[in-house]
Amino acid sequence: MKDKDRRKAQKPAGKPGFGEKPVAGRRPDARPASSSRPQKAQERPVREPERPPIRAEQDEKRGETAEKVFLPLRSGARPAERVPIILETAGSENFRLIDSGNGEKLEQYGPYRIIRPEAQALWPKSLPEHVWQKVDAVFTGDTDEDGIGRWRFPREALGETWPLQLLGADFLGRFTAFRHVGVFPEQLAHWAWMKAEIEKANRPLKVLNLFGYTGVASLVAAAAGAEVTHVDASKKAIGWARENQALSRLDRAPIRWICEDAMKFVQREVRRGSRYDIILTDPPKFGRGTNGEVWHLFEHLPLMLDQCREILAPKARGLVLTAYSIRASFYSMHELMRDTMRGRGGVVESGxxxxxxxGLDGETPGRALSTSLFSRWVPE
Known part of the structure; x- marks a missing residue:
């Protein structure tokens, strides 16, 4: 069920695809390719004291039933904290933010220069108008994060996809009907951290990527040597992810592509006793699962994080949560993460x-554009 205020209540969830309606419950995912083997008893964490039952209430004010879940307080000390943390992406050879302002952003994705709406670009543009006019694609239409619109190609008609590469992973950029381009480059900060953790481990780490969209994070993890489980509720997104896997020449990499509701998947993994070393979760604000399951971030995120904690391995390397376009402070997620991880030690860093x-040359630092809130638990 990737928290993004970017969708309207009646729209499906996730990062929608080209001409497709977003799939709510987004980035939940799929039918497990194979069931996970339960871990040996000695590898499981010490069982915590039994907790009171979870309480739930129904809220039908939205015209759709949304279940509010109330979790009991976990025992144990809360993890240490580091706040605020600002994780910055400066761009790369295949991506950079050239300029922003007046509610828009000018970006370079491989060979293409594009313009997209950006509500947080409140300042004036730095570069002259003639620079902004020399672009290959402009998204027009609804300026809501997941509003439906269309692409205009001022120079010549372009195909739906084009090749890109980030952190060594090859994938396809896409002109989607919801202004997205097949990748969220601000996540490079988390992916670089994950890649480093995998490469320095003396064993293959198990990575779970919830709301995995087009699979770039999953490919980065697999290329670094991890065993990856990728979950998303959108069949189209899973199809794109498989295309990206072939493009990256990772056909034989240990990746499970699962098209299923994310909440249902993690709850089943809890029952199976599955364990993961790194969990990435990037939920939308609103979404729908494969069977019409409704996801509302503010109602369901606490339970989602709680279940993710249950499937973290005893020597886990991290649990990462990102969210954007929501009316909240990063402190909301920070305090939720600290309460969720009571008794596990470590540190919660949020920001x-x-x-x-x-700039045009890729080497002229300018203003910083905020894209997402995040909270990350690490063991130390």
Whole structure:
């Protein structure tokens, strides 16, 4: 069920695809390719004291039933904290934020220069108008994060996809009907951290990517040597992820592509006794699962994090939560994460993901554009 205020209540969830309606419950996912083997008893964490039952209430004010879940307080001390943390992406050879302002952003994705709406670009543009006019694609239409619109191609008609590469993973950029381009580059900060954790481990780490969208994070993890489980509720997104896997020449990499509701998947993994070393979860604000399951971030995120904690391995390397376009402070997620991880020690670091303007040459630092809130638990 990738928290993004980017969708309207009646729209499906996740990061929608080209001409497709977003699938709510987004980035939940799929039918497990194979059931996970339960871990040996000695590898499981010490069982915590039995907790009171979870309480739930129904809220039908939205015209749709949304279940509010109330979790009992976990025992144990809360983890230490580091706040605020600003994780910055400066861009790369295949991506950079050139300029922003007046509610828009000018970006470079591989060979293409594009313009997209950006509500947080409140300042004036730095570069002259003639620079902004020399672009390959402009998204027009609804300026809501997941509003439906269309692409205009001022120079020449372009195909739906084009090749890109980030952190060594090859994938396809896409002109989708919801202004997205097949990748969320602000996540590079988390992916670089994950890649480093996998590469320095003396064993293959197990990575769970919830609301995995087009699979770029999953490919980065697999290329670094991890065993990956990728979950998303959108069949189209899973199809794109498989295309990206072939493009990255990772056909034989240990990746499970699962098209299923994310909440249902993690709850089943809890029952199976599955364990993961790194969990990435990037939920939308609103979404729908494969069977019409409704996801509302503010109602369901506490239970989602709680279940993720249950499937963290005893020597886990991290649990990462990102969210954007929501009316909340990063402190909301920070305090939720600290309460969720009571008794596990470690540190919770929270703040914002930002992308730094890099200018036309890619080497002229400018303003920082905030893109997402995040909270990350690490063991130390």
């Amino acid at each position: 914002e993901l930002v992308i730094r303007e890099a």
